[in-house]
Amino acid sequence: MASERVITVLGIETSCDETAAAVVRSNGEVLSDVIESQVKAHAPYGGIVPELASRDHLRNVRPVIEAALSRAGIGLPEVDGVAVTARPGLAGALHVGAQTALGLAFARGLPIVGVDHLVGHLCAAYLQYPESPSTPPETPFLALLVSGGHTALYRVDELRAAGIRELGATRDDAAGEAYDKVGKLLGLGYPGGPMIDRLAHEGDATRFELPRPLNRRDSLEFSFSGLKTNVARWVEQNGRPQSRQQLCDLCAAFQQRVVETLVRKSVAALEREQLRTWVIGGGVAANRGLRTAALAAAEARGARLVVPIPRACTDNAAMIAFAGALRLLAGENDGHSLEVSPHTELPQTTRKGRGQRPSAAG
Ligand code: KG4
Ligand code: ZN
Numbered sequence: 001m002a003s004e005r006v007i008t009v010l011g012i013e014t015s016c017d018e019t020a021a022a023v024v025r026s027n028g029e030v031l032s033d034v035i036e037s038q039v040k041a042h043a044p045y046g047g048i049v050p051e052l053a054s055r056d057h058l059r060n061v062r063p064v065i066e067a068a069l070s071r072a073g074i075g076l077p078e079v080d081g082v083a084v085t086a087r088p089g090l091a092g093a094l095h096v097g098a099q100t101a102l103g104l105a106f107a108r109g110l111p112i113v114g115v116d117h118l119v120g121h122l123c124a125a126y127l128q129y130p131e132s133p134s135t136p137p138e139t140p141f142l143a144l145l146v147s148g149g150h151t152a153l154y155r156v157d158e159l160r161a162a163g164i165r166e167l168g169a170t171r172d173d174a175a176g177e178a179y180d181k182v183g184k185l186l187g188l189g190y191p192g193g194p195m196i197d198r199l200a201h202e203g204d205a206t207r208f209e210l211p212r213p214l215n216r217r218d219s220l221e222f223s224f225s226g227l228k229t230n231v232a233r234w235v236e237q238n239g240r241p242q243s244r245q246q247l248c249d250l251c252a253a254f255q256q257r258v259v260e261t262l263v264r265k266s267v268a269a270l271e272r273e274q275l276r277t278w279v280i281g282g283g284v285a286a287n288r289g290l291r292t293a294a295l296a297a298a299e300a301r302g303a304r305l306v307v308p309i310p311r312a313c314t315d316n317a318a319m320i321a322f323a324g325a326l327r328l329l330a331g332e333n334d335g336h337s338l339e340v341s342p343h344t345e346l347p348q349t350t351r352k353g354r355g356q357r358p359s360a361a362g
Pocket of ligand 1: 282
């Protein structure tokens with residue numbers, strides 16, 4: 001971010017179940033941020049149906065882009081470049097955004113860059129919304145990324161894949177995935193995260209004995225599937241909670257275990273990497289329990305915590321536009337070589353289900 005030049009970027013995001021477009025300046029200023037959620041379309045299925053996602057993206061992408069430009073009060077001629085989520089995500093869904101972005105860029109002769117969705121989530125900490133100005137984090141920092149598809153700790157020296165190192169990730173379910181699976185078990189619908197968060201605030205976590213996930217002190221890896229299995233076992237033995245209070249207590253116990261693990265491992269990573277700035281991103285960063293506990297832990301250590309406003313934590317195109325602006329400012333242009341992929345470009349050292357590769361230990 002050394003550049004003084006400020007450019008205006010149109011961002012497009014279609015990797016999962018939100019069709020989103022935003023206009024953002026390279027100084028982080030968000031001019032518009034439009035999100036069309038497909039949650040209702042997928043809710044009856046208890047999860048995301050890829051074909052439905054592609055169909056709805058096709059239907060929504062054009063009006064969403066038009067709304068983003070109109071709310072920003074600009075036309076395409078005033079846009080300096082296009083950024084689109086190129087990975088990771090559902091292949092069919094990613095294609096809709098990428099083809100639309102390519103069409104726009106070629107028609108207007110604009111540079112275009114593909115953005116890794118996970119780098120986008122880390123960039124949300126830099127967004128400046130008119131209602132909540134904030135001081136952006138300085139590198140190097142520790143990033144805790146907690147979404148529906150990923151849960152990992154990173155050391156971020158630079159905001160591009162080559163400057164990001166994974167310190168530990170989940171060996172099984174992502175935190176958001178565990179929330180959604182527990183939500184389904186408890187009959188709360190999809191996605192379970194926001195609902196469990198709400199119910200947990202009315203509950204007493206001490207009324208349920210649930211084990212703490214992967215308690216090995218020296219590991220920065222996570223595991224949430226055991227915790228989910230324990231909730232499943234409880235439901236098998238007792239049926240769904242009988243009263244609202246029991247439901248709230250169970251949600252509170254589950255949430256406390258997840259939050260406690262996320263915060264404890266983050267603090268261990270801050271110590272190990274000797275970092276003083278801690279950024280949290282991804283859908284689960286909208287969680288009130290996590291935000292409160294993280295702030296207390298950061299204050300206790302004299303570390304600076306940067307968590308985006310809740311709407312910037314969940315999927316959006318403003319974070320994609322900002323991540324793209326960094327590449328565009330550096331003179332990069334993917335042009336015809338833009339490709340989509342279901343996999344992230346961030347280094348992955350944690351093996352699913354099997355622990356860390358020996359070469360990546362430490
Ligand atoms: O980042 P995101 O919007 O999409 C992915 O890239 O995965 O994250 C979605 C995930 C879902 O699993 C959802 O249940 C979870 O974030 N989530 C929450 C909350 N809001 C969204 N989990 C816990 N508490 C919340 N308040
Ligand atoms: Zn996401």
